[in-house]
Amino acid sequence: MTEPQSLKPKLKPTADGRVSRDNRQTVGDQFIDNPRMTCRDVNVYYADKQAINNVSLDIGSNEVISMIGPSGCGKSTFLRCLNRMNDTIDTCRVTGEIKMDGHNIYSNEIDVVALRAQVGIVFQKPNPFPKSIYENIAYGPRIHGLVENKTEMDEIVETSIKRAGLWEEVKDRLDQPGTGLSGGQQQRLCIARTIAVGPEVILMDEPCSALDPIATAIIEDLIDELRQHFSIAIVTHSMQQASRVSQRTAYFHLGDLIEVGPTSRIFTSPRHELTEDYITGRFG
Amino acid sequence: MAKNHIVKSYDHELKNLKLKILEMGTACGHQLSEAVKSLKNRDQELTEKIIAEDAKVNALQHEVEQMTINLLAMRQPLAIDLRNVVANLKIASDLERIADYAANMARHVNELNSMPLSDSINIIFDMADQALGMLNDVLGAYQELNIEQAAHVWRLDSEINRGYEELIESLRTMMTEQTGKIRGATALLFIGRSCERIGDHIKNIAEHIHYIVTGNSDIRKSI
Numbered sequence: 077m078t079e080p081q082s083l084k085p086k087l088k089p090t091a092d093g094r095v096s097r098d099n100r101q102t103v104g105d106q107f108i109d110n111p112r113m114t115c116r117d118v119n120v121y122y123a124d125k126q127a128i129n130n131v132s133l134d135i136g137s138n139e140v141i142s143m144i145g146p147s148g149c150g151k152s153t154f155l156r157c158l159n160r161m162n163d164t165i166d167t168c169r170v171t172g173e174i175k176m177d178g179h180n181i182y183s184n185e186i187d188v189v190a191l192r193a194q195v196g197i198v199f200q201k202p203n204p205f206p207k208s209i210y211e212n213i214a215y216g217p218r219i220h221g222l223v224e225n226k227t228e229m230d231e232i233v234e235t236s237i238k239r240a241g242l243w244e245e246v247k248d249r250l251d252q253p254g255t256g257l258s259g260g261q262q263q264r265l266c267i268a269r270t271i272a273v274g275p276e277v278i279l280m281d282e283p284c285s286a287l288d289p290i291a292t293a294i295i296e297d298l299i300d301e302l303r304q305h306f307s308i309a310i311v312t313h314s315m316q317q318a319s320r321v322s323q324r325t326a327y328f329h330l331g332d333l334i335e336v337g338p339t340s341r342i343f344t345s346p347r348h349e350l351t352e353d354y355i356t357g358r359f360g
Numbered sequence: 361m362a363k364n365h366i367v368k369s370y371d372h373e374l375k376n377l378k379l380k381i382l383e384m385g386t387a388c389g390h391q392l393s394e395a396v397k398s399l400k401n402r403d404q405e406l407t408e409k410i411i412a413e414d415a416k417v418n419a420l421q422h423e424v425e426q427m428t429i430n431l432l433a434m435r436q437p438l439a440i441d442l443r444n445v446v447a448n449l450k451i452a453s454d455l456e457r458i459a460d461y462a463a464n465m466a467r468h469v470n471e472l473n474s475m476p477l478s479d480s481i482n483i484i485f486d487m488a489d490q491a492l493g494m495l496n497d498v499l500g501a502y503q504e505l506n507i508e509q510a511a512h513v514w515r516l517d518s519e520i521n522r523g524y525e526e527l528i529e530s531l532r533t534m535m536t537e538q539t540g541k542i543r544g545a546t547a548l549l550f551i552g553r554s555c556e557r558i559g560d561h562i563k564n565i566a567e568h569i570h571y572i573v574t575g576n577s578d579i580r581k582s583i
Contacts, residue, residue: 093574316436343438345575355438357370358363 095348102132103347104337105324112137112277112307113158113195118172120153120162127153130172131333133326135277140299140308142318142339145328146354151311154328155279158309159195160188176276193220196270200282202262204254204269209246212254212265213237216273232272239305240268241298260291264298271302278302280310284317296321315355319343327351362440370435377427377448378503384420384455385499389492391417391462392558396488398469399481399551407466417459424452443575447568451502454561454568458495461554461561468554471547478541480530480548487523487555490516494562501566507573507582514566514579520559527552 095103111134120128128150135141135158143151153162160181162168174181181191193216204212213233216222223229233250237243242264246257254265263283270278280299284292299308299321312318318325318339325342327335327350335342335351346352365371391410398406428449431437437445465488494513501509531545531552571577 315438319438344442346439352439353363356362356441357365357367 097349100332102333103335106133106336108134108136114175116173121169123167127331129331135307137307140303140322141324142322143311143326144318149328150331151328152281155311159192193273194275195277196275197279198266198283200285202266204262204265208251209254210250212269213272220273236268236272239271240264260287277307380424387417388455388458389495391459395462395465398466407469410466411463414459414463421452421456443572447572451565451568454564458558458561461558465551465554468547468550472544483523483527484552487520490520491555491558498562498565501569505573507570510566510569511582514563517559517563524552524556
């Protein structure tokens with residue numbers, strides 16, 4: 077599926093066929109067939125400062141899309157637009173259109189709490205509630221009214237923790253505090269908590285940056301399994317992680333979406349010089 | 361135009377790899393020109409030297425392999441750096457084969473003994489000159505990452521192939537008319553075949569240069 081590009085300068089190819097650094101038009105496959113979410117001409121402002129410039133991008137079903145770029149490029153800001161987390165910032169203003177299942181998530185009719193159950197988020201630092209492991213998972217289904225009795229709740233708790241690959245490690249101590257788990261286990265607990273309310277999309281904002289390599293590998297393996305049930309958008313500073321876990325990669329630079337494409341192509345033959353500069357360590 | 365890496369030692373390692381490939385290319389050119397000289401002069405001492413010095417090119421290839429393995433393991437190169445490292449590994453392999461064929465030429469020179477020069481041998485001299493020029497040009501294209509020059513070299517291989525066809529025809533006639541020269545003619549055929557294969561490996565190097573720059577090894581798209 078192709079759609080017209082917004083009114084940005086025309087592509088200027090270099091001698092080797094790449095798009096030169098002074099170009100800010102998105103290169104690659106922003107639009108896909110059967111997307112789970114569609115974002116069109118999204119702009120984000122913090123007071124007068126524009127943080128995201130006219131970004132259009134589709135999030136596919138059952139895919140992991142990674143968002144990479146230097147600090148301050150807007151990748152986390154864009155991710156947080158996808159479940160309206162930016163609403164919590166008073167000076168933040170979002171324009172453009174972000175649709176899920178055909179509905180604009182910024183419409184006044186949208187229940188933001190329900191939206192955040194549909195589009196869950198996992199943060200950089202594991203943030204379990206100061207409650208038991210069981211209660212960490214049970215809290216969401218309870219406030220969203222997803223269960224009618226204890227049996228149903230037990231089933232959701234067990235299924236969610238199993239899907240997060242944590243069951244064998246915690247099944248005998250569900251009444252223990254979630255905060256007593258290791259960092260990697262806490263992050264998987266947070267993923268289980270997100271899964272428990274039945275999301276369609278899971279957003280992950282640098283989910284492994286506080287974890288050691290083994291805990292990171294376990295989360296990456298989990299992401300690969302979760303892809304069968306959910307769409308996943310992940311922000312990461314690790315290009316190796318982006319290349320390991322995602323099928324598509326989007327490169328952001330100073331608020332512009334510079335390039336999107338299959339991860340294997342982005343990391344072997346990027347089309348934009350800015351992408352190449354960044355992933356080869358020539359940025360700056 | 362690629363900028364320098366933020367980590368300067370990474371640039372230094374890539375530059376050393378490039379210098380090692382160029383050193384290998386120069387050694388191959390020397391081996392090939394010495395092989396032609398030994399053919400012209402029927403110089404047995406020189407042929408033995410060429411055969412012995414093939415080991416030096418093999419050792420250079422081993423060094424290139426070690427450098428690329430270290431770069432892959434320590435730097436985890438991506439994009440143009442990844443293409444560069446992988447292509448260098450392949451270029452080193454092609455250069456090593458070129459040196460092997462130069463040594464093969466020298467081996468067959470000894471079989472010619474005192475057989476008088478025929479017209480056929482002039483075809484070989486032309487092919488070898490063409491191969492030497494192509495090798496020189498392809499190393500220049502590699503040094504500058506110049507895909508136009510690489511494409512030019514790539515096209516020239518067809519001239520060596522034409523020379524080889526002409527050589528075969530000429531040697532067939534010779535073997536039919538002068539059966540006593542079959543042994544020498546066979547040696548010339550092997551030498552010509554070596555030149556033809558050297559052209560093929562130079563053509564491969566041109567494709568690797570194209571891959572480094574564009575990410576696509578199909579050089580015909582740039583012609």
